Amino acid sequence: MERPELTLTLDDHxxxxxxxxxxxxxxxxxxxxxxxxxxxxxxxxxxRHMAKKxxxxxxxxxxxxxxxxxxxxxxxxxxxxxxxxxxxxxxxxGRCALREVCRQRDLQLGGELCKMFHSxxxxxxxxxxxxxxxxxxxxxxxxxxxxxxxxx
Numbered sequence: 824m825e826r827p828e829l830t831l832t833l834d835d836h837x838x839x840x841x842x843x844x845x846x847x848x849x850x851x852x853x854x855x856x857x858x859x860x861x862x863x864x865x866x867x868x869x870x871r872h873m874a875k876k877x878x879x880x881x882x883x884x885x886x887x888x889x890x891x892x893x894x895x896x897x898x899x900x901x902x903x904x905x906x907x908x909x910x911x912x913x914x915x916x917g918r919c920a921l922r923e924v925c926r927q928r929d930l931q932l933g934g935e936l937c938k939m940f941h942s943x944x945x946x947x948x949x950x951x952x953x954x955x956x957x958x959x960x961x962x963x964x965x966x967x968x969x970x971x972x973x974x975x
Contacts, residue, residue: 844927851936866939870946881951886912886974889951893944909974914944916968933964941970948972
């Protein structure tokens with residue numbers, strides 16, 4: 824039995840990326856219209872839900888261990904580096920699939936999509952830390968992005 828999904832061309836991938844970029848843009852704009860300034864909370868909740876589904880078990884869920892697991896889990900789309908202690912973490916995002924979506928759709932770097940993603944990472948971190956409150960702080964954006972997670 825032939826499986827066409829296993830024989831995709833570069834052109835197929837480019838078309839899929841264009842379609843996904845459009846869908847991500849529409850999702851973010853809809854969320855912005857519906858919940859307004861609460862989009863960060865929505866990103867946090869989405870991250871918490873996702874963390875419950877990723878296959879990660881941490882015997883001692885420290886910020887360093889959690890962020891290491893997330894960096895490994897997300898490595899195909901994101902290059903995440905970090906320094907962490909028990910009170911917070913500084914994250915740097917090198918390669919970023921969402922940065923490419925922003926470029927494709929002329930979305931502002933550091934805009935709603937980026938803020939939601941940072942909150943999403945904060946939500947995943949919070950859940951994997953056993954429910955500790957984690958809040959993403961403002962970011963520096965560009966070819967690499969940096970932001971801080973405040974961990975309570």
